[in-house]
Amino acid sequence: MGNDAIVTVDHVSMKFNLSSEKFDSFKEYVIKSIKRQVSYDEFWALQDVSFEVKRGQSLGLVGLNGSGKSTMLKIIAGVLKPTKGRVAVGGNMAPLIELGAGFDMDLTARENVFLNGALLGYNRAQMEAQYEDIVHFSELGEFMNVPVKNFSSGMVSRLAFAIATIGVPDILICDEVLSVGDFRFQEKCEERIGNMKEKGTTILFVSHSLTQVEKICDKIVWLEKGHLKKFGDAEEICRIYAGS
Amino acid sequence: MSTYIKNFLKFQPLLSELVARDVKIKYRRSVLGVLWTLLNPLCMMVILSVVFSNIFKFDVENFPLYVLSGQVIFNFFNDATTSSMTSIISNAALLKKIYVPKYLFVLARVFSSFINLMASFTALLLVMVAVRAELHWTLVLSAIPLLLVVAFSLGVGMLLAALTVRFRDIMHLYSVFTTGLMYLTPVIYPMSMLPSGIKSVVLLNPLTNYVTMFRDLAFNSTIPSFGSMILGIVECLAAIVLGVYVFYKNQDEFILNI
Ligand SMILES: Nc1ncnc2c1ncn2[C@@H]1O[C@H](COP(=O)(O)OP(=O)(O)O)[C@@H](O)[C@H]1O
Ligand SMILES: [Mg+2]
Numbered sequence: 001m002g003n004d005a006i007v008t009v010d011h012v013s014m015k016f017n018l019s020s021e022k023f024d025s026f027k028e029y030v031i032k033s034i035k036r037q038v039s040y041d042e043f044w045a046l047q048d049v050s051f052e053v054k055r056g057q058s059l060g061l062v063g064l065n066g067s068g069k070s071t072m073l074k075i076i077a078g079v080l081k082p083t084k085g086r087v088a089v090g091g092n093m094a095p096l097i098e099l100g101a102g103f104d105m106d107l108t109a110r111e112n113v114f115l116n117g118a119l120l121g122y123n124r125a126q127m128e129a130q131y132e133d134i135v136h137f138s139e140l141g142e143f144m145n146v147p148v149k150n151f152s153s154g155m156v157s158r159l160a161f162a163i164a165t166i167g168v169p170d171i172l173i174c175d176e177v178l179s180v181g182d183f184r185f186q187e188k189c190e191e192r193i194g195n196m197k198e199k200g201t202t203i204l205f206v207s208h209s210l211t212q213v214e215k216i217c218d219k220i221v222w223l224e225k226g227h228l229k230k231f232g233d234a235e236e237i238c239r240i241y242a243g244s
Numbered sequence: 245m246s247t248y249i250k251n252f253l254k255f256q257p258l259l260s261e262l263v264a265r266d267v268k269i270k271y272r273r274s275v276l277g278v279l280w281t282l283l284n285p286l287c288m289m290v291i292l293s294v295v296f297s298n299i300f301k302f303d304v305e306n307f308p309l310y311v312l313s314g315q316v317i318f319n320f321f322n323d324a325t326t327s328s329m330t331s332i333i334s335n336a337a338l339l340k341k342i343y344v345p346k347y348l349f350v351l352a353r354v355f356s357s358f359i360n361l362m363a364s365f366t367a368l369l370l371v372m373v374a375v376r377a378e379l380h381w382t383l384v385l386s387a388i389p390l391l392l393v394v395a396f397s398l399g400v401g402m403l404l405a406a407l408t409v410r411f412r413d414i415m416h417l418y419s420v421f422t423t424g425l426m427y428l429t430p431v432i433y434p435m436s437m438l439p440s441g442i443k444s445v446v447l448l449n450p451l452t453n454y455v456t457m458f459r460d461l462a463f464n465s466t467i468p469s470f471g472s473m474i475l476g477i478v479e480c481l482a483a484i485v486l487g488v489y490v491f492y493k494n495q496d497e498f499i500l501n502i
Contacts, residue, residue: 016500026411078343081496093343101341106269115265118258119342 005090006170006202007053007076012085014046014071014226045071048085049228051221055090055170058203060217060234062210062241067223069206073097073175076204091170091202094120096177099160105149109140109159112148116163130166137188138162158185165192172196173204178212190215214238255348262352267359281363285315289371296432304434306463312371313462314431316364317389317455321397322422324357328401329408329418336502346495350405354398361390372463380465389457389468392480396450399483402491409494409501430455450479 018041046068053059061069074080075087077095102119103112113134117127135141138158148156161177174193178186193216197203205216213220213234220237222230230237271277292315293308304310331349332339339346372379408414429451438446446452453476460466468476 026413029411074341079339079341080499095342097341102338104265104269106272107265111265111268115261118255118261119338119344121254121257123257124260 004055005052005088006055006057007059007090007204008086008088009049009051009072009076010086010088012046012049012072012075012082012087013044014068014075014080015083016043016045017041018043044226046075046082046223046226049221049223049226050085051219051228051231053202053204053219056200056202057218058197058205058216060205060207060213060220061223062206062213062220062237063223063229066225068226069223070097070175072221072223073173073204073206077173089171092121093171093173094164094167094169095173096161096164097173097175099164099177100148100153100156101160103148103156103160106147108145108147109151110144112159113144113163116160117166120164122166134159134162134166137192154182154185161189161192165196168196168199168201170200171202171204175206176208178207179209210238210242251345255345258344259348259352259355262348263355263359266352266356270356278363281360282367285312285319285364285367286371288315289367292432302432302434302437306375306377308371309368309375309377309463310434310459311432312364312368313459314429314455316361316368317393317458318426318429318431318451319364320357320361321393321400321451322426323360324354324394324397325400325404326418326422327353327357328397329404329415331401332405332409332498333412333502339499339502346498347402347491350398350401350491354394354401357397358394361394365390368462377463378465380463382461382465382467383463385467386458386461389454389461389476392457392476393451393454396454396480396483399480399485399487402487403483406487406491406494406498409498425449425451428452450476450483453479 049068049072051059061072063069071080073095074097075082076089077093077097078089079095079097102116104115107115113131114124114127117123117130122130135144138155138161140155140159143151143155148159151159157177165172172193178189178193190212193203193205197216203216205213207213217234220230220232220234220241221228222237222241230240267278271280274280276283289308289312292311296302296311297307328350331353332346335349338344404414404418428446428449430446435443435446435452435456453472457468457472457476460468
């Protein structure tokens with residue numbers, strides 16, 4: 001494959017209705033519709049953002065809290081539909097928006113491996129083949145038959161990371177997932193991300209650690225209050241961002 | 245269209261995992277486990293038969309069979325639609341973070357109920373053998389009304405799931421509604437005992453037609469009339485079209501409301 005785009009974000013805007021008037025009930029809705037009081041506080045979490053990621057490149061998203069990084073990743077992952085604009089993705093994705101999102105707390109770790117694998121589109125046989133690797137990487141060998149509700153949050157993250165990073169997806173989305181777990185496990189995760197990158201996976205990466213971002217990413221999108229402030233090479237933007 | 249099919253195939257393992265999860269969680273820590281899906285309708289049938297053949301007497305031949313067959317259909321509908329209704333909101337955490345085709349959750353709930361339906365159908369067959377009912381070849385065709393109810397419930401389930409995201413009141417209203425609906429379905433009473441006014445209301449209920457067709461085929465060895473076949477199919481298609489339409493119209497907004 002050449003240097004074609006794997007993710008194209010084209011003039012994307014995302015509006016949320018910060019409904020002070022979130023009508024949970026039908027009665028409220030009817031009353032307010034009749035009184036014409038159904039009003040929303042509109043909030044644009046992203047405004048007219050465009051950028052492109054080439055196959056094999058990795059992209060970091062930086063910006064303060066609430067600047068729209070997670071929203072951007074969710075739009076790319078297809079979880080949210082942009083209010084305006086278009087996103088084109090040319091490959092399969094392993095989304096790590098929040099570790100453990102796909103877990104059912106009542107099921108055991110082992111059962112969750114298969115459930116989460118299925119969420120990523122793997123069938124039972126494919127997961128059986130990866131099972132040992134997942135157990136080995138997460139270091140949870142003796143806990144695989146324990147319901148996940150009895151896990152510590154660090155253990156949940158370990159298992160979730162191990163599952164989401166099996167195989168070599170075209171795109172790996174990491175939203176602040178490396179900030180969990182202990183120091184040693186963080187290193188292990190970084191190493192694994194590095195390996196995937198070498199095999200050609202495009203990483204979309206959000207982290208508060210600029211060092212991590214600089215290490216992993218080639219390009220950076222800098223968001224500020226939902227606007228694209230800068231898009232360019234990692235080194236350069238990291239330098240300006242760190243100084244700002 | 246082909247992308248839809250591709251997408252469905254990609255997530256087909258998820259569908260089986262979701263169904264397996266429902267079944268597993270339901271019977272976790274119960275000694276008899278899945279056997280309950282068989283025992284439950286049988287126990288209910290025994291209770292109803294004892295009550296209704298001693299206290300209120302209906303002029304129905306083979307009353308246990310009559311009750312059980314009515315229950316097979318009605319309980320499936322109730323179970324499938326009630327669980328579909330909450331399928332989107334109860335998977336909120338997941339839908340907010342991972343892309344999954346949303347109809348899959350409704351489908352999974354209907355499938356789990358379908359497993360129960362198979363069990364209660366087996367219970368019905370056992371009772372038929374036990375009471376030495378005549379097994380007629382039309383019994384094979386009784387799969388048709390069953391499949392129609394499954395499709396009908398799927399349509400209603402998708403409609404409810406989409407509406408419940410907007411209006412949580414529906415959850416509370418619906419349980420009242422199904423209680424009423426049970427009395428408007430000939431599950432325990434025969435149609436012949438109804439006064440004509442109420443009878444016409446009961447006949448408006450789509451489930452009435454499905455229950456009647458099912459009984460006719462399963463043990464009355466009667467082929468349903470052409471008219472009731474067509475009616476059953478039309479009602480089922482109408483439910484599917486309406487359910488799918490409302491669901492697809494609203495599904496992009498789900499995530500903003502859950
Ligand atoms: N579902 C939602 N409804 C309303 N507002 C939201 C929703 N999701 C995110 N937001 C708002 O969008 C803004 C951007 O959020 P986010 O993308 O999570 O920021 P970041 O990840 O950069 O910290 C925040 O102000 C947040 O409150
Ligand atoms: Mg965030």
